[in-house]
Every structure is written in structure tokens, then in C-alpha cells.
Amino acid sequence: MTASTRAKPWNPYIAGALAGLLLVLSVWITGKYFGASTTFVRAAGMVEQTVAAERVAAMPYFKKEAPKVDWQWMFVVGIVLGSCAASVASGTFRVQAVPDRFAARFGPGTGKRFGVAFLGGAVAMFGARLADG
Amino acid sequence: MELIFGLITGVLFGILLQRSEVIRYDRQLGALLLQDMTIVKFMLTTILVGMVGVYLLVDLGLAKLAVKPLILGGTVLGGLIFGAGWGLLGYCPGTSGGALGEGRLDALAGIAGMLVGAGLFAEAYPLLKTTVLTWGDYGKLTLPQLMGQHRWVLIPWFCVLGYAFLRWLHKRGL
Structure with a gap:
């Protein structure tokens, strides 16, 4: 019984509204809007750099989105950690x-x-x- | 400092995503099959709150909009391709990280695939930039500009329409 009550999901409207407020705070404090996919470009560039650094340095798309850790990169890492902490705390972590x-x-x-x-x-x-x- | 803010913001967002279950494969497929609108409820509420809050900040001179260019070739083709991949993977780029955090190992395969997809796009970018990404380029455009209305005329309407849509979903038990 305890497990099922602890695992009850949050109301999506309330969680969504809180996410909206989080976005507004983020834009206010750091000027950053939420996103994730650019991080995969930077990470792919970082992986490719280990075998072909000069080639990566010459590629136009990696000049546009440099292979480095930035705000969004840490945002994506944070999502993994936040989800892990929330699932463990609520008893919903499951491999x-x-x-x-x-x-x-x-x-x-x-x-x-x-x-x-x-x-x-x-x-x-x-x-x-x-x-x- | 910026990196720490990114991490903290991500942790808080990850908690909201995980506790409302919007990062689950079953929920994402449910939305694509129009059977379970949990993620639509979450996203639309986020968008409406964000719209009002961000425009308030902009009008108070506390923030700047980050408008991306409207390039129909890229947006339409990219959207169709993204949708096909999303249907196969069942996680989007942000939620794949959240799914991994709550123990979903298939998200790792998805993340590996996304790194490869990003690498392939980087290879194709010089060609795409001179072709697809020049088709229907309207530059940086917002809905108020497109519709020729002041933003604070449109914002209440978007809120009303969004609310009506969510009520409709609710009544249909979605």
C-alpha cells in the first residue's frame, strides 16, 4: 500500500506550471531557455575529437556548436541526476x-x-x- | 557559475519530469497514439506559463527573447524526420536523460543513437545549409509579428484556447 501511494504521479498541470515558472526564473536569472538537442551535437563533437581532433576543428557545424560543456550540457546532466534522485526518493526507480x-x-x-x-x-x-x- | 545554474535547473526540471511520469516510454507512445495526453497537458501548461512570464520579463526589460528563424524546409522536413525517430525511440532528447536516471536502460541505446545522429548531421550540414535550409526562409519571426497584432492582445487568446483544449481533453478522458 505504501509503495503505491508513494508512487502516485504528480498532477501534470501542476508539474507543467512549475516547469513553466522554472523556465521563467531561468530566463530571468541566466537568460537561458530550455533545450537539449544541441548538447548531443557538442557531446558527439567531443567524442569525435578524441580520434580526429583536426577534422572536428575544421567542420562548419562544430564551429557553430563548439564541442564544449556549456549551460545546456549541465542542464541535461541535471535532468539525469534529478530524475534519479526523484525516482529513488519516491520508490519508482526501476532498472x-x-x-x-x-x-x-x-x-x-x-x-x-x-x-x-x-x-x-x-x-x-x-x-x-x-x-x- | 553559469554551469552550476544549468545543473541546478536541470535537477529541478528532472524531478518534475520524473514525478509526473512524462519521461516514460509508455506515456510518450500514448501521446503519439492519441491515447494518453499526460505529456501534452504538461507541455501546454509549461508553454502558457512560460509565455506570460517571459513576455512580462521582456516588457520589464529583464530578459530578451531568443527567436529562432522560421525556415520551412528545415522545420517541416526536420519535424517529420524527428517524429519518425521519436516514435521508434519513445523518448525525446531531454527525456532520454530522465528515463536513464530512473533506470531505463533502453534510453542508453537511444542516447548512443542520438550521438550518431548528431555526428551524421554535422557531416551533412554543409550540403543542407545550401539546399534544404534555404527553402522558405522567413528569418526570425514571432506569431505577433506574423499576425500583425500586439502580443498582449494575442496572449489572453492563447491562454483561453489552451485552457479550452485542455478541458476538452479532460472531458474525453484523455
């Missing part, structure tokens, strides 16, 4: 490789889920950057 809905439709295979997730991630990020999102 799971295949989401329930995916398993119900496509079976419990980890390899299939990871393959689809990897492909989906690559396609989604390419689209996000093309749309400048």
Missing part, C-alpha cells in the same frame, strides 16, 4: 531494459528494443537538428 508497452507489442527481446531505440535516436536527432529544435 528496465524493455518498456512494458514495447514488450507487449514486440516481445521482451532486449536486442530488438535496443536496436530500435538506437535507430530511432539517430533518426530523431538528425531531424531535431535539421529543424533547429
